[in-house]
Amino acid sequence: MDSLEDTDARLRESAEKLALALSQSGMQKTTARVMTALLFSQRQTMTAGDLCDALKISSGAVSGAVNQLIPTGMIERVPAPGSRRDHYRFREHAWATLMGNQNALLAGMCAAAAEGIEIAGPESIAGHRLDEMQDFYGFMQHEMAALIETWRQRREARPGTTSA
């Protein structure tokens, strides 16, 4: 069996790999690195200093990343007892939250299609293309929300970690 240090090193490597993939899908690189560092950490929380140290980035970069992550619901600031350092934690159900946020995107696509149809007319060439788009995103918007809810309930019913 590997030593603990080795395990940690391999976890960081794994975290970096995922961060790289996420950054290629549109997420900022540092933001992704901070997120995966918290996700793969063997601790419940990490301080800003921990993150600077682990990722070799400046405190300014950590601050920026953290304040980008918090509004999305991926991580949260946890009150630190007896310390004035902020502790950060990867949130329970963060992934479901993240995907739920995409509903706004889907709605935006719907709206864009509707706008185009209004301009071009529903029976025009562009109108038909946009009609399919509107139909698809309207459907997805509705069904995705339901899907996430289904997952939430399914997981709630399991012997899972109901908040440590």
Added chain:
Amino acid sequence: MDSLEDTDARLRESAEKLALALSQSGMQKTTARVMTALLFSQRQTMTAGDLCDALKISSGAVSGAVNQLIPTGMIERVPAPGSRRDHYRFREHAWATLMGNQNALLAGMCAAAAEGIEIAGPESIAGHRLDEMQDFYGFMQHEMAALIETWRQRREARPGTTSA
């Protein structure tokens, strides 16, 4: 009622707005502009020259964008009868294809979580976090594919444009 030129101008404006939104969600700007130009066009197809002209970009940029779009299934090259210019067209069901492609991403998330669990162990702190992640993306991967299939069938059953 608006004149045709005015309609066209407003469509282009709408297209640009959507392109901007898409580029903020990770898509390359020019690629997004080419895509939305084809999406909002009142013609069935556009040539590379048309795109250069409409978007005020160089032929090199069009070439790059188009060759990025084609593999994703969003647009297709259509044989041009009596012309050696390539014509491009927004593909039927492009949005469903696009979303279907994301399945690879979901699978990647699953795999990343599994890798982390393997390293950290399922009962570790990171292990529990990653377990939820794996569960979520595993679920989504399966259900999303089903959802897209449902939409496809639902639309097939409608009096929609079954390929012009």
Added chain:
DNA sequence: GCCCACTTTCAGATATCTTTGAATATTCCG
């Protein structure tokens, strides 16, 4: 109320990504 540990902000430096423009390759037609 003051001090100190920590966080945030911001201008400048850096790194990264994108576009252009022209040379090169391709391919259709006669």
Added chain:
DNA sequence: CGGAATATTCAAAGATATCTGAAAGTGGGC
């Protein structure tokens, strides 16, 4: 097979986004 119309590629320019480092702001504890 030759010629001309297009498409593609690629180096260099330009634009953008991002990080750093230091100065300024915040708030808890004594």
